[in-house]
Amino acid sequence: xxxxxxxxxxxxxxxxxxxxxxxxxxxxxxxxxxxxxxxxxxxxxxxxxxxxxxxxxxxxxxxxxxxxxxxxxxxxxxxxxxxxxxxxxxxxxxxxxxxxxxxxxxxxxxxxxxxxxxxxxxx
Amino acid sequence: xxxxxxxxxxxxxxxxxxxxxxxxxxxxxxxxxxxxxxxxxxxxxxxxxxxxxxxxxxxxxxxxxxxxxxxxxxxxxxxxxxxxxxxxxxxxxxxxxxxxxxxxxxxxxxxxxxxxxxxxxxxxxxxxxxxxxxxxxxxxxxxxxxxxxxxxxxxxxxxxxxxxxxxxxxxxxxxxxxxxxxxxxxxxxxxxxxxxxxxxxxxxxxxxxxxxxxxxxxxxxxxxxxxxxxxxxxxxxxxxxxxxxxxxxxxxxxxxxxxxxxxxxxxxxxxxxxxxxxxxxxxxxxxxxxxxxxxxxxxxxxxxxxxxxxxxxxxxxxxxxxxxxxxxxxxxxxxxxxxxxxxxxxxxxxxxxxxxxxxxxxxxxxxxxxxxxxxxxxxxxxxxxxxxxxxxxxxxxxxxxxxxxxxxxxxxxxxxxxxxxxxxxxxxxxxxxxxxxxxxxxxxxxxxxxxxxxxxxxxxxxxxxxxxxxxx
Numbered sequence: 001x002x003x004x005x006x007x008x009x010x011x012x013x014x015x016x017x018x019x020x021x022x023x024x025x026x027x028x029x030x031x032x033x034x035x036x037x038x039x040x041x042x043x044x045x046x047x048x049x050x051x052x053x054x055x056x057x058x059x060x061x062x063x064x065x066x067x068x069x070x071x072x073x074x075x076x077x078x079x080x081x082x083x084x085x086x087x088x089x090x091x092x093x094x095x096x097x098x099x100x101x102x103x104x105x106x107x108x109x110x111x112x113x114x115x116x117x118x119x120x121x122x123x
Numbered sequence: 124x125x126x127x128x129x130x131x132x133x134x135x136x137x138x139x140x141x142x143x144x145x146x147x148x149x150x151x152x153x154x155x156x157x158x159x160x161x162x163x164x165x166x167x168x169x170x171x172x173x174x175x176x177x178x179x180x181x182x183x184x185x186x187x188x189x190x191x192x193x194x195x196x197x198x199x200x201x202x203x204x205x206x207x208x209x210x211x212x213x214x215x216x217x218x219x220x221x222x223x224x225x226x227x228x229x230x231x232x233x234x235x236x237x238x239x240x241x242x243x244x245x246x247x248x249x250x251x252x253x254x255x256x257x258x259x260x261x262x263x264x265x266x267x268x269x270x271x272x273x274x275x276x277x278x279x280x281x282x283x284x285x286x287x288x289x290x291x292x293x294x295x296x297x298x299x300x301x302x303x304x305x306x307x308x309x310x311x312x313x314x315x316x317x318x319x320x321x322x323x324x325x326x327x328x329x330x331x332x333x334x335x336x337x338x339x340x341x342x343x344x345x346x347x348x349x350x351x352x353x354x355x356x357x358x359x360x361x362x363x364x365x366x367x368x369x370x371x372x373x374x375x376x377x378x379x380x381x382x383x384x385x386x387x388x389x390x391x392x393x394x395x396x397x398x399x400x401x402x403x404x405x406x407x408x409x410x411x412x413x414x415x416x417x418x419x420x421x422x423x424x425x426x427x428x429x430x431x432x433x434x435x436x437x438x439x440x441x442x443x444x445x446x447x448x449x450x451x452x453x454x455x456x457x458x459x460x461x462x463x464x465x466x467x468x469x470x471x472x473x474x475x476x477x478x479x480x481x482x483x484x485x486x487x488x489x490x491x492x493x494x495x496x497x498x499x500x501x502x503x504x505x506x507x508x509x510x511x512x513x514x515x516x517x518x519x520x521x522x523x524x525x526x527x528x529x530x531x532x533x534x535x536x537x538x539x540x541x542x543x544x545x546x547x548x549x550x551x552x553x554x555x556x557x558x559x560x561x562x563x564x565x566x567x568x569x570x571x572x573x574x575x576x577x578x579x580x581x582x583x584x585x586x587x588x589x590x591x592x593x594x595x
Contacts, residue, residue, distance in 0.1 A: 025347060025383065027340070029392030032560060038390035040383065065500040074396050078412050078425070083390045091497055094166060095443065095558050098484035098518035101493040110494045 015119050021112040022123045024050060024081075028108040033093040035104045037111050040081030046120070047080040053116035054082065062114060063089050063107075084111070126309050127156035128302050128326055128360040129203075132190055133333025135167040139189040141333060141357045146194040148359060148373035150201050157305035158198055160190055160207035161298045161331045168295060169440035169556035171211035172270040182213030187220050195221075196228040199289055206280060206291040206301045212270065214238065217292045218575040225290075225577075232577055236288025238279045240570030241295040243437065243563070244271045250567045263441035269556060270440045273563060275570045276402030276431070277323075278314070280304030283572035292575070295438070297402050299327025302360070310364045320404040321428025322366030328399075328406075329370055329388055329423070330358045336370055336388040337419075338378030351377020371420045380419040389413070389423070398429075400436075405429040434562035441559075446520045447527035447552030449534035450488070451545045454512040461542040462487050462513040468541055469517060472533050481521050481530060488514040514547075520555065527552045 023046040026039045039054060041047045056071040063071075068089040075082050090104045091097040101107075129149050131142030142158060149156040162184045163171075175182025184190070187209050198205050210217040218235050225233045243250060247268070272295035281304045283291040293301070303323035306312065312319045329336050334355045342349040349355075356376025361369040370380050389411065393399050399406040410425040453462040466485045473483060484499075486492035489512055491501035515537075519530035531550045538548060 021346070025343070025387065027387040027391055029390075031392055031394070032558075034394070036390065036392060036394060038387060038393070040386050042383075065496045067496070072395075076390070076396060076409075076411075078410065079386050079389070081386060081390075083393060083396055085394050093558075095169075095440075095556050098446070098482065098497060098520060099493060099495075100486065100488075100516065100518075106493045 015117040017115045017117050018123050019112065020054070020114045020116050021109075023116070023118065023120075024112065026108040026112055028103075028105050030090060030094060030103045030105070033088050033090045033096070035086045035089050035107060037084040037086070037108055038081060039084060039111065040079060044080040046118070047077065049116060049118050050082065051075065054084070054111075054114065058114065059084055059086065059111070062110065066091060125154055126306055126362050127152060127154050128305065128330055128362060129156060129158045130161070130330045130333045130357045130359075131158050131194065132160045132162050133331060133335060133357075134164060135162040135184060135186070137162070137333055139186055140193065142190065142194045144373040144376050145357050145359060146197050146203065149203055150197060155202075155309055157204040157206060157302075158194065159301045159327075159330065160205070160209055161301060161333075162186070162190070163208040163211055163295065163298075165438055165440070165558050166556065168211055168272060168438070169269050169558065171213065172440065173554070175212045180216055183211045183217035183220065184209035187217055188224065191221065191224055195224055196230070199225070199228065199230055199233055204284060204289060204291065204305055206293070206304060208293045208296055208298070208301060210237070210292040210294045212242075212294065214292045214294050215575070221290050221292060222575065222577045233289045234287045235575040235577060236283025236286055236291040236572050237575045238275065238283060238291065238293035238296065238570065238572050240279065240568060241272045241275050241293070242270070243273055243568070244268065246567075247271050247439070250563055263439070263557075267441040268439070269442060270438075272438055273568050273570075274402055274436045274438070275568070276300050276435075277304040277307055278403070279570040279572045281308045284308040286572060286574050288572070288574060291572075298331040299324045299401060300403060302327030302330055303403060306362055314403070315430070317404050317428030317430060318426070319366040319428070321406040322368060322426045323362065324401050324404055324406055325389075325408075325423065325426050326360040326362050326368050328391075329385065330360050332388065332391065333357050334378060335391065336384055337372045337380050338384055341384050341387060347383065349377075349379060353377060366426070367422070367424065369416065369420055369422050380421050382413045382415050382421055385413050385421045385423065400432055402435050403431050405432060434564055435568055437561045437563050439559050439561060440556050443555035443557035444520060444522040445524045445527040445552055446518065446555040447531045447550070448516065448518050449531035449548065449550040450514050450516045451534060451537055451541075452512070452514045452547040453542070453545055455544070456510045458511050458513050459487070459490065459507055459509050461544060462490075462515045464542045465515050465537050465545060469515075469533055469537065473530060476533055477526050477530050478521075481519055481526050483520075483530060484518045486516040486518075488516055492516065524552070
């Protein structure tokens with residue numbers, strides 16, 4: 001019993017990796033060849049984790065294989081979330097793409113698959 | 124007094140029974156109200172222009188009659204104004220349908236308002252267009268041009284309501300302007316009252332996609348549960364004179380309105396939240412807050428507005444050649460390798476059976492598809508199970524139909540000449556529409572409203588009744 005207590009206390013402090021999907025929800029929207037991903041923490045206490053983990057650089061890297069050229073991040077602390085705007089990621093957009101999903105609507109879940117580290121042991 | 128904005132549809136192809144519970148709720152409340160149908164996307168407008176070219180009586184929302192029939196009589200009887208961009212490429216054609224539907228209700232007619240001025244196709248050459256939204260394409264030549272429509276603001280819609288219109292038919296207007304217009308008409312907001320206009324635009328932004336704010340496009344089992352999705356209620360936005368607003372939905376419907384559902388829709392298709400551009404106001408969402416104030420009731424506060432932009436967005440649609448798709452399934456033991464071999468065979472065949480400028484993409488659905496690049500980076504780098512249920516998909520694009528047909532026919536031929544056990548081939552191809560966005564000077568756009576002359580239809584319907592009576 002004593003051992004278990006020590007272990008759980010240690011794990012509370014230890015950072016571990018989880019998918020963003022565990023602590024946040026998102027929706028994708030498109031205009032032309034530009035995608036926006038609105039991302040929100042389920043719990044406001046996880047907002048800082050999002051700010052730390054979901055940077056413009058990491059998002060650009062996540063979408064690099066699709067030709068993304070630029071990511072701009074707009075923080076929305078009042079909503080415990082952020083808006084990510086990704087340029088040139090839709091392979092021509094709804095009228096130009098050969099992708100099954102020309103709108104890029106499914107891409108909110110590509111973002112939610114991103115790995116983030118958290119100290120929250122409940123996740 | 125509170126004004127109620129109900130959403131009857133959020134896109135072309137939306138549920139045609141969605142408006143019924145919304146109208147029932149609006150009648151029950153008995154407050155001033157409007158019902159909005161937003162059915163016009165970039166692609167739908169191009170499709171409508173094509174339909175109009177083939178048939179001068181087409182070119183408006185194909186589901187118009189189905190959308191309006193269940194609610195039109197109730198709305199007319201209870202003074203609920205109907206506004207819709209269901210005119211698409213042919214607002215006159217849509218007005219005719221509405222007039223016929225009204226005549227069928229035997230109410231002896233209704234005032235139908237029609238918005239003019241969004242279609243600038245004929246004037247394109249004389250207008251100074253400035254590139255927008257990182258568009259890199261040149262303006263298409265006259266022969267490739269399908270349509271050019273300006274996103275109008277709420278002013279001509281308000282003009283139609285001021286003329287006493289009970290149904291307002293438009294082509295291209297900014298979607299949320301359909302919601303702002305009845306608010307400006309009802310409350311008498313000034314066109315430079317930026318904070319109120321911004322609140323009204325956001326009421327529209329939240330309502331324009333229908334169920335997307337009431338639990339539609341939201342459910343993720345185990346993470347985000349939504350009750351009664353099959354009967355999700357479409358939104359009703361309650362707006363006060365001071366611009367404060369509450370998102371809710373009809374009683375006895377599925378779905379839900381929570382801070383989370385509202386937040387997801389708040390930033391939907393928004394870029395810089397401090398500068399959300401609309402024709403009537405630049406909306407600043409940087410201080411916006413949402414608060415659950417009751418079951419299925421969320422207040423949205425802190426919306427601010429800035430002066431309207433000088434230029435209006437214009438979408439130009441033009442012919443983009445042909446696009447085709449074909450698919451074949453492989454399942455069971457070693458299915459992935461068989462699907463991959465099929466892709467290799469197809470790729471090799473196309474090098475000598477199609478011209479080099481044919482643009483193609485090959486997905487293996489079940490392994491990597493919608494997330495992937497056109498070049499298939501994820502297919503090469505992401506592992507997948509050897510056995511499973513995979514579907515090879517070819518997409519091809521070319522200026523000429525015959526090469527798209529040829530490419531998809533090569534996939535079809537995998538039936539007999541490809542790897543073992545392929546089945547379930549589907550093929551289709553269609554014309555492709557390309558779009559580009561530009562900005563036009565406000566002064567180049569002449570938008571106005573007029574009442575649609577319905578006398579012709581009243582006479583026609585009266586004659587038909589006489590004929591029917593005589594026949595009996």
